[in-house]
Amino acid sequence: MFDQSISTLAAQLRNKDISSVELTRYFLDRITKLDPQLNSYITLSEDVALKQAAHADTQIQNGNASLLTGIPIAHKDLFCTAGTLTTCGSKMLNNFVPPYESTVTSRLQNAGAVMLGKTNMDEFAMGSSNENSYYGAVKNPWNLDTVPGGSSGGSAAAVAAGLAIAATGTDTGGSIRQPASFCGITGLKPTYGRVSRFGMIAYASSLDQAGPMAKSAEDCAHLMQAMAGFDDKDSTSSETPNDDYLSNLNAPLSGLKIGLPKEYFGEGLDAGVADVIMAAVKEFENLGAEVKEISLPNLNLSIPSYYVIAPSEASSNLSRFDGVRFGHRCEDPKDLLDMYMRSRAEGFGQEVQKRIMVGTYALSEGYYDAYYLKAQKIRRLIKQDFTNALQEVDVIMGPVAPTTAFGLGSKTNDPVAMYLEDIYTLSVNLAGIPAMSIPAGFANKMPVGLQIMGNYFAEAKLLNVAHQYQQNTDWHRQTPDMAKGA
Amino acid sequence: MSIDKQDVQKIAHLARLALTEADAEQYQQSLSSVLSLVEQMQSVNTDGIEPLSNPLEMTQRLRDDVVTEDNRRDDFLVNAPQTEAGLFLVPKVID
Amino acid sequence: MNWEVVIGLEIHTQLSTKSKLFSGAAVGFGAEPNTQTTLVDLGMPGALPVFNKEALRMAVMFGHAINAEIGMTSVFARKNYFYPDLPKGYQTSQMDHPIVGKGYLDVTLDDGTTSRVGITRAHLEEDAGKSLHEDFHGMTGIDLNRSSTPLLEIVSEPDIRSAKEAVAYVKMIHSIVTYLGICDGNMAEGSMRCDINLSLRPKGQKEYGTRTEIKNVNSFRFIEKAIYTEIERQSDILEDGGKIVQETRLYDPEKNETRSMRSKEDANDYRYFPCPDLLPIELTEAYVEEIRQTLPELPSQKAARFQSEYKLSEYDAHVLSSSRAMADYFETANKQVKDAKLTANWVMGELSKTLNQEQLEIAQSTVSAEAFGELLIRIKDNTINGKTAKDVFQAMWLGEGSADQIIDAKGLKQVTDTGAIESMIQTILDANQAQVEQYRAADEDKQKKMIGFFVGQVMKASQGKANPGIVNPILAKMLKG
Helix, strand or coil: CCCCHHHHHHHHHHHHCCCHHHHHHHHHHHHHHCCCHHCCEEEEEEHHHHHHHHHHHHCCCCCCCCCCCEEEEEECCECCCCEEEECCCHHHCCCCCCCCCHHHHHHHCCCCCEEEEEECCCCCCCCCCCCCCCCCCCCECCCCCCCCCCCHHHHHHHHHCCCCCCEEEEECCCCCCHHHHHHHHEEECCCCCCCCCCCEEECCCHHHHHEEEEECCHHHHHHHHHEEECCCCCCCCCCCCCCCCCCCCCCCCCCCCCEEEEEHHCCCHHHHHHHHHHHHHHHHCCCCCCEEEEECCHHHHHHHHHHHHHHEEEHHHHHCCCCCCCCCCCCCCCCHHHHHHHHHHHHHHHHHCCCCCCCCHHHHCCHHHHHHHHHHHHHHHHHHHHHHHHHHHCCEEEECCCCCCCCCCCCCCCCHHHHHHHHHHHHHHHHHHCCEEEEEECCCCCEEEEEEEECCCCCCHHHHHHHHHHHCHHHHHCCCCCHHCC | CCCCCHHHHHHHCCCCCCCHHHHHHHHHHHHHHHHHHHHHHHHHHCCCCCCCCCCCCCCCEEECCCCCCCCCCCHHHHHCCCCCCCCCEEEECCC | EEEEEEEEEEEECCCCCCEECCCCCCCCCCCCCCCCCCCCCCCCCCCCCCCHHHHHHHHHHHHHHCCCEEEEEECCEEEEECCCCCCCEEEEEEECCEECCEEEEEEEEECCCEEEECCCCCCCCCCCCCEEEEEECCEEEEEEECCCEEEEEEEECEEECCHHHHHHHHHHHHHHHHHCCCCCCCCCCCCCEEEEEEEECCCCCCCCCCEEEEECCCCCHHHHHHHHHHHHHHHHHCCCCCCCCCCCCECCCCCEEEEEEEHCCCCCCCCEECCCCCCCCCCHHHHHHHHHHCCCCCCHHHHHHHHHHHCCHHHHHHHHHCCCHHHHHHHHHHHHCCCCHHHHHHHHHHHHHHHHHHHHCHHCCCCCCHHHHHHHHHHHHHCCCCHHHHHHHHHHHCCCCCHHHHHHHHHHCCCCCCCHHHHHHHHHHHHHHHHHHHHHHHHHHHHHHHHCCCCHHHHCCCCEEECCHHHHHHHHHHHHH
């Protein structure tokens, strides 16, 4: 049952084959039994879940159900959820219970989805391995000695292991796509501004974007129907009308123009991963797509540009964690300065402190032009690369990450190597375009994700392309052995 | 690009992060390596290129001047480490 | 040495919007602590700002009023520093692209001279909260009601050369923002606060000296006094061969001195960068023009009109137009009186004097402009003379009734019957034969001085009710014999 699609479960709920309370209990049981191996949840919200499930059952009874009504999902622990602990993976917020609800979680709740709990993540969404969590690392369900990716590692692991039907994630530099790739699930990072950031604890405001993580493109489309759309509480939310993400799923792909950026297939790409990607591309050709090589010449610059812009914004966004109105405050501060310095040093982990310092430095007097301004100029070059390429092709495909999931602890001592892992994902956030990761096969017995990038607001197109692939392949239906254990 | 331990302490002070000597030493290395990584930007000619702050280049939307929020002080104060008489308390501020 | 003082002012004016700059919380003075806050004003995690339309309109209005370039694209930036009353750890302000660019004001001083003060810029920003220093077990309390209240910071060029000029400039800004209705001008409640940048240089030197910044001065009088004490402090140091330290200082009105604010010193790397939660504000020509059309008559325009329409002197026109309330009072009263000079003299004289004594604003006058006009009509039609009118005004002030009611009740009507006046004069001349003889023997110059004695006697005999306009010619004629 844990590997059913949303539409199948919705039909079963409607036919009263099962109730939402039963379904919810089933998942809560699975989490209790299996999650100790994974550590994918920080908080299990059993009471909230059962209350929501009971309400969903009434809605279904009354014929007021949507497709998401009664479907148990999980939320990354950086969405503020009223009355439920929201930690952002940090000690800083280990007692923070927001009195307000993020737009994303509130829209999903209004659509009838049931919240099982809050998933583990790299602290403040800073990381690519989920090893930077105050609540412990998350393990990859395909191999418990490897990382699930990050920062939405808890969401990815939970969905892959059948501990939630779907989950929310956020993607600032690849934090939905890379864990989706490592855990063999489907994840969508929408266009910047498509999904409201209200109530989402900010990492880098001009890059952050929330999106769905699920087994299939179709399930992601179901979540997008509820999550996406204009929100007047977020100034950066787009007023462009939403597409219907479901109605286009079955459009044929004949004539689809796919671009393969040569920069995505160069040095550093694992040969096994490359084979999987090329096989997936071949499959698209079989479905009638045309493939051509393109170039994104400034790809390499996305790493330095990102690692200036994101930490700069973060250094400012994280200043509000000062021990005054919420969050950790050190014991017995001797004065105001001591309270700031110790509360923040104790409340933030190393990676977060490092990025705050990088950003502080990049914005400081005398360095602003050489770092922040320069990075923003390069950001425009990167955006231009994509807009040029997307005049020639409908979608761009390539790997999500150079390798499959790496071993726990294998890169923690070389942060720069970890940053280089993000080479294929960062540029998408800098440009603000939408992109997906879909399961495309295995290398070294670990899942490999195919990245599909598209033009601004082309989420429906990406979901259509992904869905057609998934109609003809079964990589997205693979389940790790540990998930079958319960 | 590398920075010394004193730079690290200066940055940490601006960012209000208490660092021990050992921390500072460690951050000196990791910050230097990040700064070297971003250094490659400097080789690119960006003359005449406008900086890009927001990927969609949208403009600011305006909100009508109406009061939409009620007083929810008690809900908010619950999360504060120390409060009294409806105020957030902090160690003495000296002007 | 002969020092020249160089002053630039930063005036923070609180815009009188209903809701905050970036949230739907109410704006107001004196509410219970932290009751006018939302998650945005408290800087809660995940909170996002949305910009208030009305604050934009007000800022553009002000730009027009100071003949400024309007920033067609303006950008909010974050000014980063840690302070407990600054909940996000940054203040959202404007840096490189302010909403109002270069403009100027022509400032009229009390001596009637005019000088032009350049305005560098005016930008929108959010206010911080308040630290309450009463003792909470040795701790400080933070009230964030004021957080995110909209401010327009008006930055002048260092064009000001004296304390008087500084005060005249601030008064002018005060009168403009209240004319425009974009600020209530209530300085006691902090609706207008002034930072004073001040330096000295030897007369004739081009380069500026080292300046200090005196923060948050909130009354016209304190601005003047703070400037005087700071000039004295700086010149004492310079005369002794010392150096001025560039620093932020605080004016203490009780001790009438400025003192260094050490706590704010170490945090001046503000790391400004464009706020990624807000987007550039783009204006259209049509919008800017539409606002220009809604501008009310401004103080300088009103002063010019008062001169041409009412034939008032430049000084009178300037004083009357300095506040919109006073100008309105004058015009309402004069609508009935139709004697602008008389109305102007009485508004600037008796009315202003009484308001000053009672420390009231003109809006709080117990005598309405209409009632005041009725009083002045009675002077104009000779029912009472000016001296009596002052008594009537005081009675009106105390609420004893209208001018006519008081004149009737107290029997203050002037005697204008020439027969009655002639017989009164005859009685006085008969009783003062010696003085009459002296008068008749004197030359013309002396006579002019001596006639006052007889006028005084007549007024005394009539209990002030004799109309001097009628008394004087009759008296002169009868004295001639």
